[in-house]
Amino acid sequence: MSSLRLPGDRNLTYGLVESLGRSIVAGKFDAKPFPTEGELATQHGTSRSVTREAVKMLTAKGLLRARPRQGTSVTSESHWNLLDPDVLRWLLERKFSLPLLKEFTQMRLAIEPAAVALAAAHADAAALTRIEACLERMRAADRGEGDAVEADIAFHTSLLGASGNRFFANLDQLVNTALRISIRFTNSVKGRAASIPQHEEVLNAVRAHEAERAATAMRVLILDVLELVSAAEPRSARASPRAGRRRA
Amino acid sequence: MSSLRLPGDRNLTYGLVESLGRSIVAGKFDAKPFPTEGELATQHGTSRSVTREAVKMLTAKGLLRARPRQGTSVTSESHWNLLDPDVLRWLLERKFSLPLLKEFTQMRLAIEPAAVALAAAHADAAALTRIEACLERMRAADRGEGDAVEADIAFHTSLLGASGNRFFANLDQLVNTALRISIRFTNSVKGRAASIPQHEEVLNAVRAHEAERAATAMRVLILDVLELVSAAEPRSARASPRAGRRRA
DNA sequence: CCCGCTGAATTATCATATAATTCAGTCATA
DNA sequence: TATGACTGAATTATATGATAATTCAGCGGG
Numbered sequence: 186m187s188s189l190r191l192p193g194d195r196n197l198t199y200g201l202v203e204s205l206g207r208s209i210v211a212g213k214f215d216a217k218p219f220p221t222e223g224e225l226a227t228q229h230g231t232s233r234s235v236t237r238e239a240v241k242m243l244t245a246k247g248l249l250r251a252r253p254r255q256g257t258s259v260t261s262e263s264h265w266n267l268l269d270p271d272v273l274r275w276l277l278e279r280k281f282s283l284p285l286l287k288e289f290t291q292m293r294l295a296i297e298p299a300a301v302a303l304a305a306a307h308a309d310a311a312a313l314t315r316i317e318a319c320l321e322r323m324r325a326a327d328r329g330e331g332d333a334v335e336a337d338i339a340f341h342t343s344l345l346g347a348s349g350n351r352f353f354a355n356l357d358q359l360v361n362t363a364l365r366i367s368i369r370f371t372n373s374v375k376g377r378a379a380s381i382p383q384h385e386e387v388l389n390a391v392r393a394h395e396a397e398r399a400a401t402a403m404r405v406l407i408l409d410v411l412e413l414v415s416a417a418e419p420r421s422a423r424a425s426p427r428a429g430r431r432r433a
Numbered sequence: 434m435s436s437l438r439l440p441g442d443r444n445l446t447y448g449l450v451e452s453l454g455r456s457i458v459a460g461k462f463d464a465k466p467f468p469t470e471g472e473l474a475t476q477h478g479t480s481r482s483v484t485r486e487a488v489k490m491l492t493a494k495g496l497l498r499a500r501p502r503q504g505t506s507v508t509s510e511s512h513w514n515l516l517d518p519d520v521l522r523w524l525l526e527r528k529f530s531l532p533l534l535k536e537f538t539q540m541r542l543a544i545e546p547a548a549v550a551l552a553a554a555h556a557d558a559a560a561l562t563r564i565e566a567c568l569e570r571m572r573a574a575d576r577g578e579g580d581a582v583e584a585d586i587a588f589h590t591s592l593l594g595a596s597g598n599r600f601f602a603n604l605d606q607l608v609n610t611a612l613r614i615s616i617r618f619t620n621s622v623k624g625r626a627a628s629i630p631q632h633e634e635v636l637n638a639v640r641a642h643e644a645e646r647a648a649t650a651m652r653v654l655i656l657d658v659l660e661l662v663s664a665a666e667p668r669s670a671r672a673s674p675r676a677g678r679r680r681a
Numbered sequence: 682c683c684c685g686c687t688g689a690a691t692t693a694t695c696a697t698a699t700a701a702t703t704c705a706g707t708c709a710t711a
Numbered sequence: 712t713a714t715g716a717c718t719g720a721a722t723t724a725t726a727t728g729a730t731a732a733t734t735c736a737g738c739g740g741g
Binding site for chain 1: 446482485486489490493511514515516533536537539540542543544546547548551598599600601602603604
C-alpha cells in the first residue's frame with residue numbers, strides 16, 4: 186500500500202529494511218508478535234522476494250531471527266549489531282538514547298586517540314593534506330561558509346583513515362553516523378560549536394609526528410564531549426565520567 | 434552440483450555465502466569478472482532465490498556490488514567490512530595476513546584496556562564470577578583439562594561484556610573469531626601458551642575496582658602479543674611496534 | 682510420566698515470468 | 712568531427728505460484 190519512500194531506498198528492499206528496522210527499534214513488536222512472511226508482504230504491498238530479502242538483511246544486522254514453523258521474531262536487544270551504522274542510527278534517532286550516546290563516546294575515547302597516535306607515526310603527506318583541508322572547512326564553517334557539522338565529522342573520519350589501520354578506518358561510517366547525532370546534541374546543550382583550537386592542536390601534533398601529544402589532544406577533545414553527555418544524564422551511577430583515568 | 438557442505442551452513446544460502454566469501458577473498462575473481470546471477474545459480478546448483486539472497490548478504494558485508502545491466506562485481510578491498518566476523522575470518526584464514534593480524538592487535542590495544550577499566554569501575558558481582566570461571570578454565574587447561582584457546586578467548590570476551598558498554602560487548606564475536614587465529618599464531622611462534630599470572634593480574638585489579646591498574650595489566654598482555662606479531666614481520670617500516678608509547 | 686507419532690504452520694527452496702535500469706552502439710545534427 | 716538523443720540488449724529487480732523441509736503442539740501408547 187504505502188509507497189515506501191524513505192531515505193536510503195535505492196530500491197524496494199532497502200526501503201522495506203529501513204521501514205521495518207525503525208519499527209523494530211521503536212518497539213512496535215514488543216507486544217504483538219512479528220508478522221509472518223506472507224503478512225509482511227501483503228501489509229507492505231511488496232512481493233515475497235522483496236520481503237524475504239529485507240528480512241534476511243535485518244537478520245544479518247541481528248534484529249530478527251527466522252526459523253521454519255516458529256516464524257520470524259525480534260531478537261533481544263543485546264543481539265543487535267550496534268556496529269552496523271543503520272542499527273545505531275535507528276537507535277539514536279528514534280528513542281533518543283542518552284546512555285547509548287555516552288557509551289559510544291566511551292568507545293570513541295578508546296579508539297580515536299589510538300588512531301591519531303598511529304596517524305602521527307605514519308604521517309602520509311597526502312593524508313595530512315586531507316586532514317588540513319577538513320580543518321580549513323571547519324574554519325570556513327565558523328565564518329558561516331559551509332556546514333560545521335559535516336566538516337567536524339570529516340575531520341575525525343579523515344584521521345581514522347590516516348591511521349593506516351584498516352579496523353580504525355572501517356569505523357568511519359559508524360563514526361559518521363553517530364557523530365552527526367552526537368554533535369547535534371552537544372551543540373544543543375552548550376551553544377558552542379566544535380572548538381577549532383583543540384582540533385588544530387591535534388593536527389599540529391600529527392604533523393609534528395608527536396604521537397603521544399596527538400593522542401592526548403584527541404583525548405581532551407572527546408572527554409569534553411563525554412562530560413557534556415554525562416552531565417545531561419539524570420543523577421545516578423555516574424560517580425566518575427571515565428573511571429580510573431587521570432594524567433592523560 | 435557440489436553439495437555445499439561448509440562450516441556454518443544452516444541452510445543453502447549460508448553455505449553459498451561461505452563458499453563465495455572465501456572465493457572472493459582468495460582473489461578468484463581478480464582476473465575474470467564475477468558471474469551473473471544466472472551463472473552463479475547454475476554453477477552452484479542453487480535456485481536464483483538462494484543465489485540472490487547470498488549475493489545480497491555479501492553485498493551487506495561490503496564484498497559485492499550489484500547494479501542492473503552492469504552485473505555483480507567484487508568491490509575494492511577497502512570497502513570490505515572488517516568488523517564483520519565472517520569477513521575477518523575469511524581474510525585471516527585464507528591468505529594468512531600478518532599485517533592484518535597486527536592491525537587487529539592494535540585495535541585490541543585500544544579497546545580492551547578501556548573495557549577492563551570500565552569493568553573495574555562497574556564491578557558487577559555476577560560478571561566477576563563469570564570472569565573468575567574463565568580464569569579457572571585457563572588454569573584447568575594448563576593442567577591438560579580442557580581447551581586452552583577457548584578458555585583464553587572466553588576470558589577476554591567476558592571482560593568485554595563486563596564493561597557495561599554495549600559497543601565493547603558487541604565486539605565479542607569479532608574478538609572471538611580473530612583471537613582464535615591470533616592465539617594459534619602466537620603459540621606457534623613461542624611454544625608458550627597464554628600467561629596465567631598476567632591474566633590473574635587483570636582479574637585481581639578488576640576485583641579490587643582499580644581501573645587504571647586493570648587497564649595497564651591488559652595493555653601489557655596485549656603488547657606482548659603485538660611484539661610477537663611485529664617481530665614476525667619482514668624487516669620493513671616497523672621502526673616502533675606501537676609508535677609513541679612507552680611506559681605502559 | 683515419558684516417548685514416539687502425526688498434523689499443521691511457517692520458513693526454505695525452486696521455477697518462471699515481467700519490469701526497471703543502464704550500458705554500448707547508432708544515427709542525426711550542428 | 713563532435714555531440715546529443717534514440718534504440719536494443721543484458722542484467723538485476725520484482726512478482727507469483729508451487730513444492731520441500733523443519734519443527735512445534737498435541738495425541739496416544741507404553
